[in-house]
Amino acid sequence: MDAIQLVLDQIPIKHDIVSQFIFLGVFQGFFVASIIIFKGNKSIISLKLIGYFLIAFCLVLFDQYLCYTGLMKYTIYLNDTSEPLVLLWAPLLYLFIRNVLEKERLRFRTTWYHFLLPLAYALSQIGYYAHPRSVKINAYIAAYFPDMKHLHTPKNLDYGYQLIKDEFRWILLLSGLVYTFLCLRVLLKKGPTSKPKKRKGGMDTYRFSRNVLVPFILLMLIAFIIFLNHENDLGDHYIGMVQAAIVFMISIMVFSESRFFQKSWVVDKYEALKAQNDSLKIEEIKAFVQRNDYFAKPDISLKELSSSLGSNVNHVSKVINLETGNNFNEFINSYRIELAKRKLLSSEYGQLTIEAIGNSVGFKSKSAFYNAFKHFTGVSPKVFRENMKMS
Numbered sequence: 001m002d003a004i005q006l007v008l009d010q011i012p013i014k015h016d017i018v019s020q021f022i023f024l025g026v027f028q029g030f031f032v033a034s035i036i037i038f039k040g041n042k043s044i045i046s047l048k049l050i051g052y053f054l055i056a057f058c059l060v061l062f063d064q065y066l067c068y069t070g071l072m073k074y075t076i077y078l079n080d081t082s083e084p085l086v087l088l089w090a091p092l093l094y095l096f097i098r099n100v101l102e103k104e105r106l107r108f109r110t111t112w113y114h115f116l117l118p119l120a121y122a123l124s125q126i127g128y129y130a131h132p133r134s135v136k137i138n139a140y141i142a143a144y145f146p147d148m149k150h151l152h153t154p155k156n157l158d159y160g161y162q163l164i165k166d167e168f169r170w171i172l173l174l175s176g177l178v179y180t181f182l183c184l185r186v187l188l189k190k191g192p193t194s195k196p197k198k199r200k201g202g203m204d205t206y207r208f209s210r211n212v213l214v215p216f217i218l219l220m221l222i223a224f225i226i227f228l229n230h231e232n233d234l235g236d237h238y239i240g241m242v243q244a245a246i247v248f249m250i251s252i253m254v255f256s257e258s259r260f261f262q263k264s265w266v267v268d269k270y271e272a273l274k275a276q277n278d279s280l281k282i283e284e285i286k287a288f289v290q291r292n293d294y295f296a297k298p299d300i301s302l303k304e305l306s307s308s309l310g311s312n313v314n315h316v317s318k319v320i321n322l323e324t325g326n327n328f329n330e331f332i333n334s335y336r337i338e339l340a341k342r343k344l345l346s347s348e349y350g351q352l353t354i355e356a357i358g359n360s361v362g363f364k365s366k367s368a369f370y371n372a373f374k375h376f377t378g379v380s381p382k383v384f385r386e387n388m389k390m391s
Helices: 003-010 017-039 045-069 083-102 108-124 126-130 133-144 168-190 205-229 236-256 269-276 282-296 302-309 313-324 328-345 354-360 366-377 381-390
Strands: none
Touching (some): 083 108, 083 205, 168 205, 282 302, 302 313, 328 354
């Protein structure tokens, strides 16, 4: 029997209430994430973000389960491969809260830099990933079985990656601190001074975001305490238990938001509306709105649009929300901004002021036009026009 197998045979397999709790968290997290990603409305970015957050969260939790129980010895090549995923938690949580509360349309071209740290860390560890199995076994037993004899490794191996790996804990905490600050800034901006719409039978977006962020902050604090008291990974199972508890808490919030748990789920008003006008599709609404630039009317309303379509206000609102991920105002403004962009770049409207162009596409004030334009493009109308002329 070779030396590697002798060492692996010495690693005990441990199953107790801690490992069972962590495993339940892993199973629950993947279950909820799969429902969110595959059954949720794919056009709603915030749903995707919370789903991806749960996947990254549970992949790391599964890694902790394997390490704690000793089962990692059967999948030793996976040891420490989840570290870059830990650095995804905070950015994904921040982007989720920002998308939910600020209703900002997130695009990769404007958010890519949030994923630089996880990518950079993963690239810095390529040397470790490429090293032979003996190196990974030594890394594992050093973290969880410090008294166990290490294996001999090939000479002339490059351990340069270890400089970054040794600082991983503090990189994680620094990233968590920065993104916690960013999340809190969004929450404070949209909190007491705003009145988010609360759906009957559920919680508003502010409370949901806050209830996800608070346990994440608690997790970072507990991790900080454990890192101070453990030089190796022997305290990681405490972090894993907190992670599992967070998974259960998010699951409860997600399921409590389900229509199934609301008092009116059996006789949902939307079910009755569906029977009234089941044939109305988003394509019909879009075609009507674009016909003769109907969206450019300054006094357009959801009630007027529904009446023109021969439908019900609630049904039209639901179709728009489910199919586009936007509310009625955002849906109308998206067409107005596209027309405004064309006019800003057209010589035919070169004599018009920016405010006049805003009025011509349906906005009643300059501020409303500027806010909507920046929401959909990320820049002001003036900057947009100047940038396009320069290009």
